Amino acid sequence: MRSLRRSAESLHRPDRPDVFVLDGREWDLLDGVFAPPFSASTGVAMELLAAEQHAAAGAGKQGTRGKQGRQGRRRSLLEIGCGTGVIAVTAALTGHDRVVASDISPQAARNTALNAARHGVSDRVRTLCGDLFAPLAELGGDERFDTVYWHSNFVKAPEHYVYGSMHERAYVDAGYAAHRRYLAGAHDHLAPGGRVLLHFSDRGDVLGLRRTARECGRGLRVLRSRRVREGQETVEHMLLEVTAARAALRPAA
Ligand SMILES: C[S@@+](CC[C@H](N)C(=O)[O-])C[C@H]1O[C@@H](n2cnc3c(N)ncnc32)[C@H](O)[C@@H]1O
Known part of the structure; x- marks a missing residue:
């Protein structure tokens, strides 16, 4: 599977840096953690999420006090699969007063804590380690959170695939078992008026x-998408909203 090859290459590349620059900031990169410099997806994920949150904040300002009327309110984010922490830490630097960032990889959780400290936001980024929502028990x-978000390991591996390393979990999900649990369970962690988001690609x-969303009684809505050249391929990245009710997978507007 090409994704597993990409995983192995990214782990062992001789030019794998200890520190990288993304979105105008420097970030630590620990061994064994998903490396944003070797994949366009983190940068695109940040861009689509920022655009969506900017639009939602604008709608909140214009709107009255309804579901979207969050004028003047600070925001909270639960990021599943935080990796190096660039998305979680950027959220804390740009208007979220509470961020919980969790990853199944202990090294990723450490990496996020390191980057929160590097950027002076350890007071509002709490890092946890474990499978999806399980660590929230701590x-x-x-x-409850205004946004629950996962830039996921969106490539499907066979159902009984045995992971060769923790790093492979950043790339593939065996049988979409973790996606199924995310789709089914994320809404339990939402504040009123909050949204469940998923960064995915083709x-x-x-x-x-x-199909999995439908089986969980969920709908998927494409909020934003962008086509990106990655090596020889063009990949379509999309920010999806997971809705409580079923809806067709189609553009929002
Ligand atoms: C594509 S990477 C994204 C990393 C980071 N958010 C970024 O954008 O660079 C997916 C992340 O999800 C994590 N992950 C995979 N399965 C998970 C699970 N069941 N629970 C929590 N995290 C998981 C991986 O360890 C990896 O860090």
Whole structure:
């Protein structure tokens, strides 16, 4: 599978840096953690999420006090699969007063804590380690967030695939088992009016994801998308909203 080759290459490349620059800031990169410099996806994920949150904040300002009327309110984010922490830390630097960032990889959780300290936001970025929502139990389990987000390991591996390393979990999800649990469970962690988001790409099985969402009683809506040249391929990245009710996988507007 090409994604597993990409995973192995990214782990062992001789030019793998200890520090990289993304979005105008420097970031630490620890061994064994998903490396944003070797994949366009983190940069695109940040861009699509920022654009969406900017638009939502604008709608909140114009709107009255309804569901979207969050005028003047600070925001909270739960990021699943935080990797180096660039998305979580950037959120804390740009208007979120509470960020919980979690990853199944202990080294990724450490990397996020390191980058939160590097950028002076350790007071509002809490890092956790474990499978999806399980580590939230450490916080009492009843914390709710305005946004629940995952830039996922969107390539589907066979259901019984045995991972060769923790790093492979940044690239592939065996049988979409973790995606199924994310789709089914993320809404339990939402504050009123909050949204569940998923960064995905057409390297993944879009139809399979839609089918899984339907089986979980969820809908998927494409909020934003961007086509990006990656090596010889053009990859379509998309920011999806996971809705509580079923809806067709189609552009928002
Ligand atoms: C594509 S990487 C994204 C990393 C980072 N957010 C970024 O944008 O650079 C996906 C991340 O999800 C994590 N992950 C995979 N399965 C997970 C699970 N079941 N629970 C929590 N994190 C998981 C991986 O370890 C990896 O760090």
